[in-house]
Amino acid sequence: MSVPLYQLPEQQPSVWQPTSVAEAMRMKHKWGDDSVLIAGGTWLRTRWENGLSPLPQHLISLGNIPSLSGLTVDSLGHIHIGPALCLADLMKNELVRQRCGLLVQACSEIAAPSVRNLASIGGNVMSRTGDLIPVLLVMDAQIICSDGQNERSLALAEWLESPISSQNEVMTGIVVPTAAPLKEESKYEFYLKVGRREAFTPSVVTVAGRLSLGKDGTLTSIAIAAGGGSAVPARFKDQEAAAIGQSLSKELLKYLHKGVFAEFDAVADDYAGVTYRKQTAANLIVSECYKAWQKGGGADAPRS
Known part of the structure; x- marks a missing residue:
């Protein structure tokens, strides 16, 4: 005989389908903690099944708004x-x-x-x-x-x-916000996700970045961020501010690596520790910045 992964409550939640934000919030105010606002529900379902959150009495669907x-x-x-x-x-x-x-x-x-x-x-x-x-x-x-x-x-x-x-x-x-880069700028962007297998897997580390380089190879803008696992993603604002106006160089890449490693607020779990996540995030971000340097970093850029 099969055993269910989790025991369903005797009474299933009531599902409500408001047609406006105002109506949805009136329901939420009425039932408070006994209700949940829900769209696709894929994330919430995993939490209910794993016992991380209680199944509420009322599901307030946002699908009809x-x-x-x-x-x-x-x-x-x-x-x-x-x-x-x-x-x-x-x-x-x-x-x-x-x-x-x-x-x-x-x-x-x-x-x-x-x-x-x-x-x-x-x-x-x-x-x-x-x-x-x-x-x-x-x-x-x-x-x-x-x-x-x-x-x-x-x-x-x-x-x-x-x-x-x-x-x-x-x-x-x-x-x-969306804006085209200036004509005298070269724009680079990246997104990388590291998981425990190639596809359909929760992330261990995720990083993203956007860089703009002037013709002389100086950074006119830079935005870099990291997350993954249970970590709340964040930008590396101090490192970004220090890099603006500088040319990409080995020294700057070392500075960015050190800063990301120090500032990334990684969270350990049974599969990966804090140091591994920090190191991976720093390596990924600096690797992508190096590629941007190769492609458009000016006369001093390394050549492949």
């Missing part, structure tokens, strides 16, 4: 992504493919196609450890939240550092 599954572009060219939009649909969108190729690449490396047909971008971000977060951080993404009446916008980095307020707010948008 059109604004939360849409994608629009504002007058500045910034892309507004509905948090309930599933990863598969995000990857198929031609505008996103043209302007946010790094985000599409990151989506393609999350779980299996069947999961990406359900999993939402908002759910990945709401977990605070999702593999899309490093990419969104280096793209300077903004998070829009609503209490059901009023919205507020804040930088993703700021949102990650703020207390979790799921009782009082729901994410209603993710804004990704």
